[in-house]
Amino acid sequence: MKTCRICRGEGTPDQPLFHPCKCRGSIKYIHQDCLQFWLDHSKKDTCDICNTKFNFKVIYSDDSISKKLSFWLLLKNLFSQFMHWQNYLTKILLFGLCVGFYLPISIAAIDSFYDFLAGIQKFKSGVLDSILFNNKISDDLSFSEKLFILQRDTIPKGITIAIIYGAIVLAIILIQNNLAGDPGVQKIINKRIGLEPNRQKLLLNALIEKKKHLILRRKSDIFYQLRLENELYDKSVEEDGLSAQKVAKLDLQSILELQKLLVERINKLTPNQYEKLKSICTEHPETLNEIPYDVSKHERSFIVIGVAYLDRKFRLEFMCKPPAEESLIVTEEEFKQFLKDISDATSHTANGPPNVPEPEPAPAPPPARGFNPIHNNPDVIDVDEQLRDDAIDRLLNVINGPRFLDNINEQDDRDEGEDQRPHLRAEDQPNWDQFRADVDNINDPTSRLAAQVLEAATGPAIPFAEAMAMANEDEAAAAPAPAPAHNANVDPFANANRVDDNIELPPLRPHEREFFRNIVNPENVRRQPRPQFRQPPQAVQDPPMPIIDEEPEPFWNGPLSIKLILTATVLVKSVTLFVLFLLKCLPYALGKQTIYSFYTTLHYFFPNMSLNHQNTFQSNYKPLNLFVDFIWRNIIDTVLSTISNVTNKTLSDNLSEKISIQLLGIGTVAFSVYCIMKYLELKSSQLKPLSGNSRSLYIILLQMKNTFKVFTLMFIEWCLFPLICGILVEFALVPIFNEDLYNYHLEPRLFGFLSVIPTWFLGTFFMYFFASYVSMIRSKILRTGVLFFIRPSDDPNIQLVHDAIMRPFGLRFSRILLSLGVYAIYILCEFILVSWSIRLFSPIAILPFHSNFNYEKLAYVGLIICADFMKKPLNIYWKYIFVKCCSLLRLSSFLLNEDHANERGKIVYKSFFARFNSKSPNYNNPVAYSETKEYFSSHPDETCCFVPDGNYVRAPDDDHVARNFVRTLFVAVTKSDRLLEETPALPDDEEKINPYGDIDPFDVNTYTIVYRPPQFKPRLFLLFACLWLASMVFTFGIYLSNIIIGKTIFKITTLESVFSLPSEYYKIDVYTLSLTMLLLSQLNFLIDIVQRQMQATNDSPEASKLISMKKIVRSMYLNIRNTITEFFNTFAMRVIVRHAAYNFTIIIYIGLAIQPVFNPHLIEPIRIGALSMIIFTFVSLISSFLFSNAKSIKIFRYITVFTIVLRLIFITFSPAPQFTNLKPEFIEELQKLNTVEEIINLSLKNKITPDPLIIQSVGNTLLPPFLRPAIKFFMLGEFTGVEAWIYITVWFIAAAFIAVSSAIKLWSKFVELTKQIYFDNMKVLVNTEGNDDDDDE
């Protein structure tokens, strides 16, 4: 039966069923109304299942089908459509103007306003003009000229400023964001200025409790000991006059008696004896058993008894007295140690794995054992709770000492098995009770204490004191008669908490509040469980929708409203005002003031000081001169001129001067922040933490300091470091690419500040390559753990921000410097030295690369891809080199983990000549070096023997080895891991390296045993030298094969002349090199084929047919294809190809469209045209962003084509280019120029519009030589040429065709729409064809 797939109803005559998509079966049919509802609801126009688009046919009613569409109706519709869209268009236009025009101008204006404020500029013309144009125009310019300057200078300036400061602010926000969640900050604060006062108090109380407990424990120990001793004394009687009973009887009376006796005895002693006794008693009680025998027996027994007596007396006093006040005073060191123990114990569980942030603050304070946890929901398994219990157990260990838990158990035993213990005496009983009470006292609160400590030490800012107070109250209310001991225990904490009542506590979080409420009112909880289950079902009520006032104010509401634009503008401007003030104006003023005050002070002491110095260095060696001049010009001159400008109050608009003064200002701020922080730190200690306002001040300053530190480190690491590398690499590239050695710059050249960007990219690129080389060696060649000091780049444990704040700045900085040094030396040895020496000293001119046009450098991309092909052969080559070098230097075991017996020592020959004709020695029969002579005399037929030397060492066997652990490694051991010598004591600089007790995320603590030959370090250096040599050999090999393979192929195929290469074989060029590398990379594969073939031939002679030229070529082709596919399948390439390519098209189009806007020289002749194009471009640009699907991009392309055509028309019909009137000198001069910039400058000087020249020049440089004849066709050159006209006509016709066709389409659509609006009609679904009569089950 046919049913509608939506309403399940059948078709009726007025509601027939349609089958508009390709679906079959029970979902084939649908009502038109139902479908319409669904399409309106889902905002789709395709089927969910088969994705067919639903087609509707418009059917007009009978009377309207005959009517004609009048012009009036069309116009009416046009107007209504326009009214419908104009609002939107205006908004877009306004938004575009705001973003592209108004905001950059205002930002630039704010910037120059601050310049005026700082005194760099002085007002010349009107204030507005001065600010807008930065004093760069004269007064008599017309409005359009001003507009032109505005878009040429001010807007780019504004955008640059927005980008730079935006990047800085973004970086700061990101760092702040990262820091906010970092547990390390709290650690720093705790370490520097002490814990937060209330937490500190809690912890201090805990420590005092701990101390009390320790005293109690000591008492209990002593108690048992004394009792035991008493019993012993009962059994035996001392030979001396003192009765054991008396000694043991521990009441006051006997003590006094004994004292008297002792005093008598002591009075009888000689001074000598007295001293001895005293020293033994006080200093070395443990030496009692070793009392020297020169002491007479009498004295000896006296000493024994005396010491025993004194000892017991002290112990007794200790037992009887309450703990002295002094013993409970906590020293700073003790407190620090305590904190450290706690953090050690808790960091493992409470913080989770170090790099994973705590998933959620604990739902509530821990239900410690002291007060009953409230468990109402049995099916909720609280994982946190378990963790917490764990942590509490650990803490108990810390607080009570490791034996505490045993103690509890022991005590339980004691309760049951008291009979087994020594019999108690009557007089001891009170003590025992006291002791019991004390221990009971201690047991119960400790767990609570631990919970508290845990909370205070690690937890989030949960107001524990409050919680405890509430809990206590609750307990008191709920249980009216709690055990007195229990109550007594609560008191100290309650008191401690009450002391803290005046401290402001952070507000409760909602779930915490809930929890506490539950504690206070247990009924709450009891009533609560599963309140919603079992309720009678009700209709689901949608949450009340917020009522939006939809007032008919289209400009003020809706997306992209004027309100939004205005708000955004005001926001951006005020943010700019603030940020620039903070980052530019303030530091500038401060820096100025600092320089000024320093200079005046210096000037006071050295009145003859002068700031005018000239570079007088002259040497015969040109590069050195250039270098000194470079340094002088760029650094010393800047510094000197800055100082003189500041002191003379003639500040200049020079960028480097401004930046250096700003930096100095920031430095001043940093220094004063540092001073304040130091002062605050000195004022506080662990026992006296900083509190109140000064604490919050410190925290704010610390936040600033941390941000600054992280920012500086990251700036150095990510900007300066690559930049320096880039400069070095650039220096190495000079002799490779440049004809003129002493006047070189990298293409493309950007202006001012941005000119460093290409260099930076070069450096980053180089570092990337170096890192991939290292990781190749690490993963494919070396034993794991050799390069433990270079962290793997893909390490998930890297926490940049965290590390930056937790380690001292100097340490991090020195690490960066060290790696910079390594890079610098590497570049120097491997590249600079080689390239310069080849260029300078090579007898034949190998370098520079042959190049005949600028943009040939694009071909180097191909070279890099080919280098990627070389990966496999490179791997094999380096593996081979490493194995060879290591076996030569006997480092195989250490570096490659291949233990060869023959490497474990050296071979000693019988005589010098035996070296040449002896077999390998017997490695199983090692001989000591001193015994070689004997050996040779006893074995006359042996010419050489094996003398083992060196030793085994422990070495890390994993790259993730813990830092501290590494310091214990590299000690000499035997093969079976027995230490050969005492391990040297480690330098105790943990405090210096890791002042805040940060946990090392690397926690591998395993090692392996490897052989280390003697003279290890020289061997390593030799290894580096070998590697260097190997790389040179490799390079030379490539050069040779370039000559043999690439050059020859080019010569034979006459490609040489196509690329206009030189005929000399020794000259390098990029094309042959790429080809050579491509072919070389296949070499490995070829060898593989041949080897397999050989094997096959050996196995069966018939298979020899397998090898054929065709097959080899085919498999090579396949291999190349695979390699290329592999290359394009790497992640980066995938992203570029799949996503970026699409966006790239847009960017190119936008670039083309924008070009006339931002390249003033191209549009100068016709300003109105330029203005219209600006608007046009912005509209198209924004619309392309707004509707970023394929369709709109297509439209956008049309628009860009139009723009270009318009531009060409403007250029063509503009009156400026008159080549016929050109002076011959100008043309001559023009021919010498290379860059676009120079052409523009020259033509401006001659008052000529430079466009055609530029197109010519770009065409000349962009295309390879064999395509250059084609430029003639494309070139617009002199506009008298027929080709140009043909070209323009063709282009115009193409564009016109596109335009007309799309206009016609648009028009017909519009007509259709008008018809639908004004005439009666209905839409009818169109059935898909060809399935009317099938399935009807």
Next chain:
Amino acid sequence: MPPKFSTAHKRLLRELKEITKNPIDGIIASPLNDNDLFHWRCIITGPNDTPYEFGIFEAILNFPSDYPLSPPTMKFLTPIFHPNIYKDGKVCISILHSPGNDPLNYESADERWGPLQSIEKILLSVSSMIADPNPNSPANIDAAVLWRNNKDKYNETVKKLVIDSLSL
């Protein structure tokens, strides 16, 4: 444009007819009362060979007035410990989510609600979800964690709750 009320009514009536004609094994569903087709009560028995076996789970289906354009909501009245069922009994399953309100794209559009789905399919899906939880979009974190880390304890908890819910 809200659809005609009768569409939802008609469709629900049809579905009721179908479901009474060809009942599904282990599942019973019918409107709460005869006057109101928009609230259904259904009973799902726990799938065999799962810890939910022998369990009888009662649930309420609430249909919106623009059904079948928007999906119904489902809520268990019987307490049930399951990774994809909230503690208050609300069911989190892709078939009950209208396309487009899933910002994270956990579920492909095919699995979502559309007018092609039906009550029968929903109930079957829920039944199979009970047997085979989807840990990617947990509604009950505790259950999901337990299910992933400690199957035995999970099964035990579920069984205990099932027996409790039967009030034996």
